[in-house]
Amino acid sequence: MAFIEIQRDEQSTNIHIQHKHLYLAIGIIVLFIAVGGGYFGYKYYLAHFYDSSTAKSELQDFNPPAPPSDIKKQIQQIEKQATVQPNNQIATSSSKINSATVSAIPLTGTISATLRVPIIMYHYVEYVQDKNDKLRIPLDTTPYTLENEIQTLIAAGYNFITNNDLADALDGKTNLPANPILLTFDDGYRDFYTDAYPILKKYHVRATNYVIAGFLNRPNHLLTNQLQEISNDGLVEIGAHTVNHVWLKGLPLKTVSDEVFQSREILEQLIHKPVTSFAYPFGAFDDQTLQVVKDAGFRSAVSTLPGVNQDQVNRFYMFRLRPGGRTGQDFLNYIKQN
Numbered sequence: 001m002a003f004i005e006i007q008r009d010e011q012s013t014n015i016h017i018q019h020k021h022l023y024l025a026i027g028i029i030v031l032f033i034a035v036g037g038g039y040f041g042y043k044y045y046l047a048h049f050y051d052s053s054t055a056k057s058e059l060q061d062f063n064p065p066a067p068p069s070d071i072k073k074q075i076q077q078i079e080k081q082a083t084v085q086p087n088n089q090i091a092t093s094s095s096k097i098n099s100a101t102v103s104a105i106p107l108t109g110t111i112s113a114t115l116r117v118p119i120i121m122y123h124y125v126e127y128v129q130d131k132n133d134k135l136r137i138p139l140d141t142t143p144y145t146l147e148n149e150i151q152t153l154i155a156a157g158y159n160f161i162t163n164n165d166l167a168d169a170l171d172g173k174t175n176l177p178a179n180p181i182l183l184t185f186d187d188g189y190r191d192f193y194t195d196a197y198p199i200l201k202k203y204h205v206r207a208t209n210y211v212i213a214g215f216l217n218r219p220n221h222l223l224t225n226q227l228q229e230i231s232n233d234g235l236v237e238i239g240a241h242t243v244n245h246v247w248l249k250g251l252p253l254k255t256v257s258d259e260v261f262q263s264r265e266i267l268e269q270l271i272h273k274p275v276t277s278f279a280y281p282f283g284a285f286d287d288q289t290l291q292v293v294k295d296a297g298f299r300s301a302v303s304t305l306p307g308v309n310q311d312q313v314n315r316f317y318m319f320r321l322r323p324g325g326r327t328g329q330d331f332l333n334y335i336k337q338n
């Protein structure tokens, strides 16, 4: 009898263990479904309902990251020499700085002089409907202000160029017009098409729009056909701004490469034109980022570091200025002071 009881005990233990495995398996499956559902639900939410995903993080643009320390030294040199030496001597010294300190920074084409080209940076251009939209308002320029600034620049004799013109000039392939200036619009927002683009067309002002390739067709971003129309018109150059608006500084090489290379490929497939200029989301970059952007075939890139002197040394982190709502003489003075 005792023997049978032991056997029964073993059986019930076995059954108990089998049940335990079953419960564990069910538990794991439920967990997978919950996590997976949550993940895809979040992605769906981002894609269809959440249209401030870039604006929130882009606020960091107002506290741009400090440039990498070796690049900081170069910038100081560019600024120092720009004030004390004639242009044709700057490039020679810059090329020395470049090869001596940062091998990762490419030096291509003919060495040209430092070119004084203010690059103005815009994000949203619209009348923000929600006065409590703390994400959008600080990044917004009203259409009225943009038109006012363009009128001011035209009256002051500025000539609007694109990044490709600037890269050509840096390579010694072309001369820039007198008083060149470059307008850039980041993120490829829908309001570029509805609010900014009509103003650019009205005054026949050329510009560059840095589009986040993976955000096209989101509620707040350009539709594919709008992007194609803008590109076909030829007034506005399309530049790349990663696939997912990613902080590229310090990321693994594979991620940086995917974001940079794919952003170019996606846009080129849509507009059937070379995409030659790149903008770093949040102005965040390091030596590795610069090298990847160059390897991806871009001719130049813009940062959020303030300044107006562009040359071979900083052609992959060209300086930009935020107009900050300035208009008229105040706007002109701000550009001239830099």
Ligand SMILES: [Zn+2]
Residues within 6 Å of the ligand: 054, 058, 186, 187, 241, 245, 280, 281, 282
């Ligand atoms: Zn951006």
